[in-house]
Amino acid sequence: MTSFIAETAGAVRRLMTRGATVALLASVASTAALAQEGDTVRIGYAVSKSGPNAGGSDMTVTPNYQLWVEEVNAAGGLTLPDGSQKMIEVIEYDDRSSAEEVVRAVERLATQDEVDFILPPWGTGFNLAVAPLMAKFGYPHLAGAAVTDKAPDFVERWDTSFWFMGGSVDYVDALTEILVAQREAGTINDQIAMVSVADGFGIDLVKAARPAFEAAGFEVSYDKTFPPETSDFATILGEAGNAGADTFVAFSYPPHTFALTKQAKVAGFNPPVFYLGVGAAFPVYPGIAGGSVEGVMSLGGIDPNNELTMAYRSKHEEVVGRAPDLWGSILVYASLQMLAQSIERVGLDKAAVANELSTGSFSTVLGEETRLENNQLRAINWIGQWQDGNFVAVSADGGEGKAAVKLPKPGWE
Amino acid sequence: MLEHVVNGLVLGGTYALVAMGLTIQYGIARIMNLSFGDTIIAACFATWLMFTGLALSPILALVVLVPAGYALSLVVYRFIMKPLVDRAPDEGALEVDSILVTFGLLFVIQGVLLTLFGGGYTSYSYLNSPVNVLGTTVAANRLLALALSLAIGAALVVVLFRTRWGMTLRAVALAPQSAPLYGIDTNRAARTAFAIGGALACTGGVVLSMFQTFTATGGVVFTMKALIVVILGGKGSVPGAILAGLLLGLVETFVAAYIDPGLTLAAVYTVFLALLLVRPNGLFGKA
Numbered sequence: 001m002t003s004f005i006a007e008t009a010g011a012v013r014r015l016m017t018r019g020a021t022v023a024l025l026a027s028v029a030s031t032a033a034l035a036q037e038g039d040t041v042r043i044g045y046a047v048s049k050s051g052p053n054a055g056g057s058d059m060t061v062t063p064n065y066q067l068w069v070e071e072v073n074a075a076g077g078l079t080l081p082d083g084s085q086k087m088i089e090v091i092e093y094d095d096r097s098s099a100e101e102v103v104r105a106v107e108r109l110a111t112q113d114e115v116d117f118i119l120p121p122w123g124t125g126f127n128l129a130v131a132p133l134m135a136k137f138g139y140p141h142l143a144g145a146a147v148t149d150k151a152p153d154f155v156e157r158w159d160t161s162f163w164f165m166g167g168s169v170d171y172v173d174a175l176t177e178i179l180v181a182q183r184e185a186g187t188i189n190d191q192i193a194m195v196s197v198a199d200g201f202g203i204d205l206v207k208a209a210r211p212a213f214e215a216a217g218f219e220v221s222y223d224k225t226f227p228p229e230t231s232d233f234a235t236i237l238g239e240a241g242n243a244g245a246d247t248f249v250a251f252s253y254p255p256h257t258f259a260l261t262k263q264a265k266v267a268g269f270n271p272p273v274f275y276l277g278v279g280a281a282f283p284v285y286p287g288i289a290g291g292s293v294e295g296v297m298s299l300g301g302i303d304p305n306n307e308l309t310m311a312y313r314s315k316h317e318e319v320v321g322r323a324p325d326l327w328g329s330i331l332v333y334a335s336l337q338m339l340a341q342s343i344e345r346v347g348l349d350k351a352a353v354a355n356e357l358s359t360g361s362f363s364t365v366l367g368e369e370t371r372l373e374n375n376q377l378r379a380i381n382w383i384g385q386w387q388d389g390n391f392v393a394v395s396a397d398g399g400e401g402k403a404a405v406k407l408p409k410p411g412w413e
Numbered sequence: 414m415l416e417h418v419v420n421g422l423v424l425g426g427t428y429a430l431v432a433m434g435l436t437i438q439y440g441i442a443r444i445m446n447l448s449f450g451d452t453i454i455a456a457c458f459a460t461w462l463m464f465t466g467l468a469l470s471p472i473l474a475l476v477v478l479v480p481a482g483y484a485l486s487l488v489v490y491r492f493i494m495k496p497l498v499d500r501a502p503d504e505g506a507l508e509v510d511s512i513l514v515t516f517g518l519l520f521v522i523q524g525v526l527l528t529l530f531g532g533g534y535t536s537y538s539y540l541n542s543p544v545n546v547l548g549t550t551v552a553a554n555r556l557l558a559l560a561l562s563l564a565i566g567a568a569l570v571v572v573l574f575r576t577r578w579g580m581t582l583r584a585v586a587l588a589p590q591s592a593p594l595y596g597i598d599t600n601r602a603a604r605t606a607f608a609i610g611g612a613l614a615c616t617g618g619v620v621l622s623m624f625q626t627f628t629a630t631g632g633v634v635f636t637m638k639a640l641i642v643v644i645l646g647g648k649g650s651v652p653g654a655i656l657a658g659l660l661l662g663l664v665e666t667f668v669a670a671y672i673d674p675g676l677t678l679a680a681v682y683t684v685f686l687a688l689l690l691v692r693p694n695g696l697f698g699k700a
Contacts, residue, residue, distance in 0.1 A: 050523070054532025055628050198675055226674040229634060231625050232427075234420045234551065235669040254534045255626035262624060266543045266552040279534070288626075290538025 041078050041348065043069070044091040044115035046105030047122055051097025055254060057122035059282060060145050060328040063320040065090075065119055068336040070319055079344045091115055099129045106130045110137040116348050117339065124148055125200050131158050140354040142339060144332035147171070147204065155375040160354040164331045164377040168208035171299050174382035174395070175209075175275065176216045178405050179247060181396035183218075187407050188272050191245035193222035195236055197252050201278060205251040221245050230256065233263045240269070246408075247273040254279030261289040261296070265412045272408030273297065281384055281391050283323040293386045295409030300327025301384020301393030303401040312365040326384060326391040331377065334364035417670045418663070419549040425662020426559025430620060431635055432642035432654040433566060434613030440649015441586040441606035443504055444494055444511040449614055449639060450632030451522040456482065456618025457627045458530055464537055471539050471619050478615045486611025490604045493518065498603065504589065519632065526629035536626040554623035561620060565613065566655045573651065582606055586649045641685055647698030656696055660684070 045065060048057040069088050072078055077087040091113050095102035102121050109115050110133065118139045120127050127146035134141035135158035142162050148154070149167035182188045192213055196202035202225065213220055222243035226236060237260070240248055248271045250260055257279030264274070279285060280298030289296075302309050312333060316324045324330065339353070341362050346352035357372065364370040366379065381393035385405055398404030431453065438446045446452075456478055463469040463477070493514060501507035540554040573579035584592045585602040592599050617635075621627070642661060646653025661681055668680040692698065 049532055050527055050630050051532075052628075052630070054527075054630055055534040058531050058533040195674070224674045226669075227678045229678060230674070232420075232424045232555075232665070234424070235417065235666050236674050238416065238420070239670060255536075258534070258536050258626045259624070262538060262541050263552065266541060267550050268543065282534075284536075288536040288538060290541050 039086055040089040041086045041117070041343075042089050042091060042113065042115040043117050043119060044093075044109035044113055045119035045121070046093040046095045046102050046109070048097040048102075048126075049094035053095075053097040053123055053126070056145070056278070059325050061120075061122040061332055063316065063322075063324065064329055064332045064336065067316055067319045068333065068340075071315070072340060078340055081345060081347050095121060095126070099126060102126050103129055103133060106133050110139065117350070117353075119336075120144060120146075123200070124204070128154075131161055134158070135160055138350045138354075140339070140342075140350060140357055142335040142357075144335045145328050147201065149204075149208065151376050152374060159375075160350075162335070162357055162372060162375045162377075164335050164380075165328060166376070166378070166380055166382065168204045169212070171382050172205065172208040172212045175249070175297075176212045176218075178383065178394070178396045179213075179218065179273065180216050182273070182405075182407050188246035189244075190218050191221045191243065192218050192247045192249060193240035193243045193245035193271075194220050194224075194249045195222075195240065195252070196225050196250070197228050197230075197256055197277070198225040199228045199253070201253065202251040205277070209249065209251070218247075226256070228253065228256075231259055233260050234267065237263055237267050237269050241267070241271075246271055247275070249273075249275045250277055252277035252279070254282065257298075258285070258288050261285075261293065265289065268412070270409065270411050274409050278327075280386075281327040282325050285391075286386070286389070292413040294388075295386060295406065297383060297385045297394075297405075297409075298327070298391075299383065300325075301381040301391055301402075302326050302330065303381075303393055304390050306367075306401060308365045308367065327381075330365055331380060334362075334366045334370060334377075337364040338362045338370065415547055416549040417666050419546050419551060421663035421666035422659055423546075423551050423555045423559050423662070424666055425659035426562045427555065427617075427621065427658075428638060428642050428661050429566065429655040429658025430558055430562035430613075431617040432639040432646070432658050433562065433569065433651055434610040434617065435636075435639040436643045436646060436649055436651060436654040437569075437606050437613065438610030439643060441582050442490075442494070442603040442610070443498075443507050443589070444603075444607060445508050445515065446607075446610065447512060447515040447636060448518040448522055448632070449515075449610075450634065450636030451519050451526075452482070452611060452614040452632075453618040453621065453635045454627055454629065454632040455522055455526060456615040457622035457625075458526060458535065458629075460619045460622045461535055461537055464539065471623055475616065475619045478619055479612045482615030483608045483612040486608040487604060489518075489611070490607045494607060495600070495604075498600065519636075523630055523632065530629055532629055534626050534628055537622070539623045541624065552624060554620070557623070558620045561616065562655065562658070565616065566651055569609075569651045641681065643695075645685055645688060645695055647695030650695070650697035653695055653697030 047062050048054045069090055073087050077085040079085050093105040095105055106118060109118050120141060120143050122145045124146040127143040131141055140160050144164045147165050149169050151163035151167060154161055183190055196206035222240050257276045260276060275297040280296055281300040286293045313323060338357055342353045342356040346356045358375055362370045383394055384391045385394045387406060393402045394405040395402040435449045438444050459478055460471050460474040463474045464471060497510045501510055542553045543550045544553045544556050573583055581597050582602050584597055585599050589599055642654055642657045646657035664680050664684050665677045668677050
C-alpha cells in the first residue's frame with residue numbers, strides 16, 4: 001500500500017511537473033517580454049480551456065500557439081523589416097466554450113488590451129462568431145481550425161479573413177473519388193451506411209455527402225443522425241451492419257469516434273471501408289481503440305516522408321510533451337509561420353500583414369512554397385488512412401505526397 | 414428483438430450504476446449533490462492514471478478508489494455539508510442550500526481536474542472484448558457495468574431492508590424529524606449515506622472510464638442523466654433507480670433501432686414527463 005501511494009504520488013508529481021513546465025515556459029516568455037516593456041509584440045487569443053470545446057482546442061489549437069510563441073521567443077522574438085526583433089507577449093482568455101464569451105474576449109483584446117494581433121479560437125462556429133469583429137478592427141483572421149464551404153463568400157465579406165481547412169465538399173469529394181475507384185475495382189458495392197452527429201460538423205458534412213454520394217451513383221441505405229450526447233452505438237452499428245453496405249461513414253466527434261471504434265471491434269463489424277470523423281486522426285487513437293486500427297479512414301493525414309512535417313511533429317512533441325493531431329495541427333502551425341514571415345516583411349501594420357498573407361509565398365512546415373488562393377489554403381490533405389501505424393494522407397492511386405489507399409480494410413485484431 | 418433487449422439492458426445498467434449513489438445521497442442524506450457527475454469524472458481520471466501510469470487494472474482501481482471515495486465523502490460531509498445540515502431549519506432549506514454549495518463544489522473539482530489533466534479527451538481500452546449474451550455480442554466492460562449495478566443494487570436492498578443498520582437509514586429517509594425520538598443518530602446516518610453515495614460514484618467512474626471518453630468538464634452530463642433516473646425511480650429508492658435506469662436504456666435502444674437514433678433524447682424526456690404525470694413521485698416514490 002505504501003509503495004502504491006508513493007507510486008501514485010510520483011505519477012501525480014510527474015503530471016504536475018509537466019503542467020508546470022508548460023506554465024513556466026509561458027511565464028518565462030511573458031516575463032522576458034515584460035522586461036522590455038513597450039518593446040514587445042502583443043498577441044492575444046481566446047480559446048476554450050473549459051467546456052465542451054476544450055477537448056478540440058487542447059488538441060489542435062492551444063499547443064501550437066504555445067509551441068510557436070516558445071520557438072519565436074527562443075530565437076529572440078519576431079523579426080521586423082529593419083532586422084530588429086521583438087519578443088511576443090501573450091494575452092490569453094478562456095472562452096469557456098461559449099460563443100458570447102469568445103466574442104466578448106476578442107472585443108476586449110481589440111479595444112482594451114489593444115493587442116497587435118489576435119489568433120483565432122477553435123471551431124467553425126467560433127471562428128464565424130468572431131469573424132465580423134476581426135474584420136471590423138482590421139485584424140488578419142487566420143481561421144485555422146474551421147471547416148466551411150462558405151469560405152469564398154466569407155473572403156468577400158471580410159477581406160482580412162483567411163481559411164486554412166477547406167470545406168465539407170472538399171472532404172466529401174475526396175472520399176467519393178476513392179469510393180468510386182474502389183467500386184470500379186470491385187472492392188465495394190454501391191451501398192453506403194452513414195451516420196452523423198446532430199451538431200455543427202456532422203450536419204455540415206452530411207449535407208455535403210448526401211448529394212455527392214448520390215451523384216456518384218451510390219445508394220445511402222442507412223442514413224441516421226444521433227444526438228451529441230450519445231455514448232452507446234451498439235444498436236446503430238447493428239442496424240448499419242444490417243444495411244448491406246460495404247462502406248460505413250460516420251461524421252462524428254471524438255467521443256463518438258472512440259466509442260464507434262471500440263464497439264465495432266466488439267461487434268466484429270468490419271466493413272471494407274470504415275471512415276470516421278474527428279478523433280481518428282488523434283495520435284492517441286490507436287491506444288484508445290486498443291491495438292491495431294489498420295485501414296481506418298478519416299479526415300486529414302500526413303506524409304511521413306515529408307521531412308518538414310516530421311521535424312514539426314518531433315518539435316511539437318518535445319515542447320508540448322505530446323504529438324500533434326494528424327489533421328488540423330499542422331495547418332494551424334503553418335498559419336502562424338505565415339503570420340511571422342508577413343510581419344518580418346511588412347512590419348506590424350495589420351492591413352499590410354493581411355495583404356502580404358493574401359499575396360505572398362511562404363516557407364512553412366507544409367512546404368517551401370506555401371501560398372493562399374483567394375485567401376484559402378487549398379493544398380491540404382483531405383483523407384488519411386491508418387497504414388502500418390501511421391495516419392498517412394491517401395488518394396485513390398497515390399502520388400504527390402499521398403499514399404495509395406489500401407482497401408478492403410483488414411479485420412480488427 | 415432479443416438483441417435490442419440485451420443492448421438496452423446493458424446500456425441501462427450504466428445508467429442505474431451512476432444513479433444509485435445519487436439517489437442514496439438525495440433520499441437519505443437529503444443532499445442534492447450537483448457535483449456528483451464531477452466525482453464520477455474524478456474517479457475516471459484516477460482510474461486512467463492508475464491504468465496508464467502504473468499499469469494497474471481498473472478492477473484493482475475499484476478496490477482502491479471505492480474506499481477512497483467513501484473516505485473522501487466523509488470528509489466532504491464533515492466540513493462542507495455538516496454546517497449546512499446544522500443550520501437548515503427544514504428539509505427544503507437543506508435541499509436548496511446543498512444545491513448551492515454542491516454547485517460550487519462542482520467547479521472546484523472541475524478546476525482541479527482541468528489543472529491536473531487539461532481539457533482534452535481522455536480514454537483507454539480495457540475489457541473491450543466481445544461476450545455472447547443470448548446470441549447478442551456485447552462488450553465485456555459494459556456487461557461488467559450491468560453486473561456490478563445489479564450486484565451492488567441487490568446488496569444495498571438487502572442491507573437497507575434486512576439489517577438493523579439499513580432500517581436506521583430508512584427511518585431517517587422516511588421521517589428525519591421523528592427518527593431521533595427513537596434514539597437514532599440522524600446525523601450519523603446522513604453522513605454514512607452521503608459516503609455510500611460517494612463510494613458508488615467512484616464505482617460508476619471506474620467502470621464508465623473503461624468504455625467512455627471523458628473530459629475534465631464532462632461531469633454535468635452524468636449528473637443530468639443520474640438526476641433523471643433518480644427522479645424517475647423515486648428519490649431515495651435503490652430498486653427505483655435500477656428499474657428506471659434499465660427502463661431508460663431499453664427506451665433509448667428501441668427508439669434508436671425502430672424509430673431514429675436522433676430521437677433517443679426526445680424519447681427519454683417523453684418517458685420522463687409521461688411517467689411523472691402518472692406518478693409525480695417516481696416509480697417507487699413515497700406519496
